[in-house]
Amino acid sequence: MQKARAIIIREHGEPQAVAKLETLNLPSPAAGEVRVRVKFSPINPADINVLEGKYPIRPELPGTPGVEGVGIVEECGADVSGLAAADVVLLPHGFGTWREAGNVAALALVKIGSDVPLEQAAMLRINPATALVMLREFVTLQPGEWIVQNAANSAVGRCVIRLARHFGWRTVNVVRRTELVDELKADGADAVLVEGEKISAEIKSATGGAPIRLALNSVGGDSATRIAGALAFGGTIVTFGAMARQPLKIPNGMLIFQNIAWRGFWITHWYERAGRSAAATLLAELASLAARGVIATPVEAVYPLEEIAEALAHAQRPQRAGKILLRCSNP
Ligand SMILES: NC(=O)c1ccc[n+]([C@@H]2O[C@H](COP(=O)([O-])OP(=O)(O)OC[C@H]3O[C@@H](n4cnc5c(N)ncnc54)[C@H](OP(=O)(O)O)[C@@H]3O)[C@@H](O)[C@H]2O)c1
Structure with missing residues (x-):
């Protein structure tokens, strides 16, 4: 069984105090699942509210925060079609993206081209x-x-x-x-x-x-x-x-x-209402706009998962020049 590190919260409270890096077991992907190595995930204002316990949807405790991110397919379980190792995928709401790697239902992933800078891809969904x-x-x-x-x-x-x-x-x-x-x-x-x-x-x-x-x-x-x-x-x-x-x-x-x-x-309501096909269409349009540089979200700093406390403190500072990103796994 592989291991993967992930940010875990066991209670809600001050973000820097409750978010801890832990090592979890990572089984092989089950049928219909894909193992994804997460590359980047941003810290959005909503993530801060999740850690504080002030957001309407949040992971069950203990759980891993992070509502969006980008990863690379590592391994496909049985009965997965349309995805292969090395594909770039956008991770779904609810996956808990602040982790090195995890298994996720293949149908919940959105494959995008490798022409979108990974840092930008990580920030497209929200x-x-x-x-x-x-x-x-x-x-x-x-x-x-x-x-x-x-x-x-x-x-x-x-x-x-x-x-x-x-x-x-x-x-x-x-x-x-x-x-x-x-x-x-x-x-x-x-x-x-x-x-x-x-x-x-x-x-x-x-x-x-x-x-x-x-x-x-x-x-x-x-x-x-x-x-x-x-x-x-x-x-x-x-x-x-x-x-x-x-x-x-x-x-x-x-x-x-x-x-x-x-x-x-x-x-979140829009994604629920629109359904998988409309969401994929929207994300494909945004990926194309990002690949062409029409949209580009500035990034102020990138932190590894082990510096989660510093990253969270930085994300809550006013007057930033851009987003704070987590580098969830190494190249
Ligand atoms: N409803 C949705 O589906 C949805 C989706 C995405 C985002 N959002 C919300 O949209 C907002 C922006 O998100 P983001 O990720 O784009 O933000 P962000 O990049 O983290 O930037 C935060 C912005 O808020 C400003 N700000 C912070 N505190 C403020 C205050 N007290 N008064 C006035 N302005 C203040 C900052 O100004 P300075 O640079 O001057 O500090 C900055 O412009 C957040 O509330 C987020 O939760 C909602």
């Missing part, structure tokens, strides 16, 4: 998918239309900027740090504004008065109210994150007189 689906599902955007978003330098936000540029839409981007303005413009943002009390008016003037029908909110609190305040009559604000950990404040008049729709989005 943030780029969220960005692309939100841009398509809520409002049918016309060429040249404007979108507004806050936390625009987040992984999702940067993807929104690049996808919008690629598909011919324009973005007004709200950030909380002046030093990001030029950087995001260089990445394709049409307008970048710094968070503040007058931001609704500034957003409206950044579009030259053109109506905005879609706002994407991952902050909550006042920031959400302000970007919603820049929407045209009947516009939609989609809340998909709550980085400020502040409740939404929805002025009555925004609903009564402006008819603004306040909607929510969770990519």
